[in-house]
Amino acid sequence: MNCRKVQSLMSAYVDCELSGLEMLAVRRHLSECCECKSESESLFRVKKALGSLCAKHPASDLVNRICSHLEQVTLPRGNLLVAAMREHLTIFPARLRWTVVGMSVFAVLLMFRAGQMSTNQPMFTAALPNAHFIGMAEQGPIPLIQGVPAEFAPFSAAPLPTPTKQPWELPEYPEGTLGSMGLTLTGYPK
Amino acid sequence: MVELSDTMSVACQSEDRKIFNELVHRYHKQAYNIAYRMTGNHADAEDLTQDTFLKAYRFFGNYKRDMPFDNWLYRIMSNIFIDWLRRRPKASIRSLDEPVRQEEGETVFDLPDSAEGPETLTLSRELDAEMQAALNTLSEDFRLTVILSDIEGLSYEEISEVMGCSIGTVRSRLHRGRKILREKLRPYLE
Numbered sequence: 573m574n575c576r577k578v579q580s581l582m583s584a585y586v587d588c589e590l591s592g593l594e595m596l597a598v599r600r601h602l603s604e605c606c607e608c609k610s611e612s613e614s615l616f617r618v619k620k621a622l623g624s625l626c627a628k629h630p631a632s633d634l635v636n637r638i639c640s641h642l643e644q645v646t647l648p649r650g651n652l653l654v655a656a657m658r659e660h661l662t663i664f665p666a667r668l669r670w671t672v673v674g675m676s677v678f679a680v681l682l683m684f685r686a687g688q689m690s691t692n693q694p695m696f697t698a699a700l701p702n703a704h705f706i707g708m709a710e711q712g713p714i715p716l717i718q719g720v721p722a723e724f725a726p727f728s729a730a731p732l733p734t735p736t737k738q739p740w741e742l743p744e745y746p747e748g749t750l751g752s753m754g755l756t757l758t759g760y761p762k
Numbered sequence: 763m764v765e766l767s768d769t770m771s772v773a774c775q776s777e778d779r780k781i782f783n784e785l786v787h788r789y790h791k792q793a794y795n796i797a798y799r800m801t802g803n804h805a806d807a808e809d810l811t812q813d814t815f816l817k818a819y820r821f822f823g824n825y826k827r828d829m830p831f832d833n834w835l836y837r838i839m840s841n842i843f844i845d846w847l848r849r850r851p852k853a854s855i856r857s858l859d860e861p862v863r864q865e866e867g868e869t870v871f872d873l874p875d876s877a878e879g880p881e882t883l884t885l886s887r888e889l890d891a892e893m894q895a896a897l898n899t900l901s902e903d904f905r906l907t908v909i910l911s912d913i914e915g916l917s918y919e920e921i922s923e924v925m926g927c928s929i930g931t932v933r934s935r936l937h938r939g940r941k942i943l944r945e946k947l948r949p950y951l952e
Contacts, residue, residue, distance in 0.1 A: 583937035587911065589918045617951045618940045622912035625890060630794035634808060638786050638815045645820050647775065 573597045578608050586616050782819050789832055790815070792914070796836060799909045800843050802898045810846070814839040829923070833916075836924045840906050847902055889950055896946040904939035911936055 578601045584590050585598045602609045793814060798807035818825075818838050825834055897905055903925070910916045910924060911932075921932045944951065 580937070583940055584918070584933050587918070587936075589933070614944050614951065615937075615940050618944045618947065619912050621889070621893065621947065621951060622908065622943075623915075625799075625893060625913060626886070627791070627795045628798040628804075628807065630791060630808065630811065631804075634794065634811065635787055635790045638790065638812050639783055641812065641816055642779065642782065642786075642819050645816055647820060647823070 573601050575601075575605060575608055578602070578605070579611060582608070582612050582615055586612060586619055778822055782822055785831055786815055789835060792832065793835060793839065796909055796914060797839060797843075799894070799897060799913055800839075800902075800905060802894055810839060810843060813842050817842065830920075833920055833924050836910065837926065840902070840925060843906075844902050892950060893943075893947060896943050899946065900939055900942060904935050904942070907932060907935040908939040908943065912940075 578585075578598055581590060581594060581598055585595065588595070590598065602612060790811065794807055794811045797810040797814070798804065801807050801810055814835060818835055821838075825831070897908070900908065906925065907921060910921045911918075916924070918929045918932045918936075921936075922929045925932070
């Protein structure tokens with residue numbers, strides 16, 4: 573340890589606020605370095621002189637004056653509430669309090685999870701056989717309000733009406749129309 | 763519910779008041795001694811002590827009971843003192859022997875009762891005055907650190923708690939404060 577390092581630790585050494593290894597290292601250095609030893613002794617004298625200062629005593633009526641002024645102090649509202657809460661909650665030890673809080677949080681999470689699981693059941697299983705659906709969700713088909721015609725529902729659990737024509741068959745157009753002649757509006761055949 | 767909380771608040775307030783009165787009686791001398799060493803004169807020391815206890819009572823609801831009350835009180839005192847210094851241009855330095863004008867006439871500061879001889883008492887008073895004058899030349903941070911360590915005997919950890927700084931900062935401030943005092947008090951220490 574060099575002089576610069578030791579001098580930075582000098583006050584802490586005088587106050588015995590160093591670790592054991594540091595104390596030994598500083599002491600070893602002081603036994604070899606007269607300048608640092610003189611520095612530590614002068615700091616020790618300052619500490620001792622300050623410690624020997626006589627205590628200053630207050631006037632005998634100071635405490636009564638302070639206590640009388642306390643009545644004029646208006647406490648913040650928060651202070652009263654905190655004090656009331658502290659008074660109420662000290663009935664329960666801290667460990668019990670945190671156990672109750674933890675169990676309450678656990679119960680809330682359980683209820684939330686149970687609610688989620690009940691909504692996951694497919695809605696169509698509760699629906700009537702001829703109920704119609706307005707779309708698909710992850711959980712299953714979303715039912716349409718009963719009473720809406722089936723043709724407005726893209727998905728339907730009800731059997732679709734049998735088509736009169738097959739898809740490859742041309743539709744029937746009225747007599748005299750372009751379609752009846754197999755033509756489009758542009759005049760070209762379809 | 764509101765009436766119950768109000769009743770509890772009033773009950774807690776009276777209970778807190780009783781506890782705080784006891785704390786004032788227990789710590790006012792110690793607080794005054796530190797206040798005197800910080801301000802350098804009795805009048806300011808009394809004002810600082812009173813302001814400290816009034817502020818401590820106002821925020822007694824925020825006091826964490828696991829922290830020593832005196833450490834918490836000294837923290838309040840140092841904050842109030844720093845606010846004072848910011849508002850005032852400079853702290854006034856008054857000699858112990860300077861007569862104080864009061865309504866009843868002039869008087870001198872109370873001196874500690876000592877069993878030592880008159881010569882020793884004179885030297886002690888002179889050294890006390892010189893040391894206080896030297897303390898007054900330190901910045902408020904250095905001054906408070908030196909007072910808490912060398913006059914009140916607090917550990918570095920306690921000082922860091924009071925001043926809201928790291929132990930390294932306490933060590934540095936104490937070392938620099940002592941070095942300044944050593945230079946100013948060299949004729950008295952050697």
